[in-house]
């Protein structure tokens with residue numbers, strides 16, 4: 513699923529905000545609870561996940577062997593689980609939580625649901 517055609521820069525502050533969906537309904541339609549999609553923003557591949565607590569964005573490449581985390585699932589602890597070897601990553605802080613990849617983690621990006629849509633800040 514490609515969202516490239518939906519990305520728009522929204523301001524010029526230090527964080528650049530990119531619009532990914534036009535509305536919350538649009539985001540809900542495209543990302544089921546405890547699922548994720550890949551979003552390409554410039555050179556970045558981002559895993560945009562939806563859990564019961566909301567939307568979360570982290571680097572898409574698993575630091576173990578590079579599998580796309582957005583192909584995994586999320587759990588009730590706000591973690592994304594890599595589909596290859598099941599390393600888990602905290603979607604709010606980015607650190608690895610299964611104990612298999614001690615010290616590893618993924619970058620976390622800000623996500624905001626605004627009146628005009630869902631934005632990721634990079």
Ligand code: FES
Pocket residue numbers: 574575576577578579594595596597598599
């Ligand atoms: S590639 Fe993600 S856990 Fe191995």
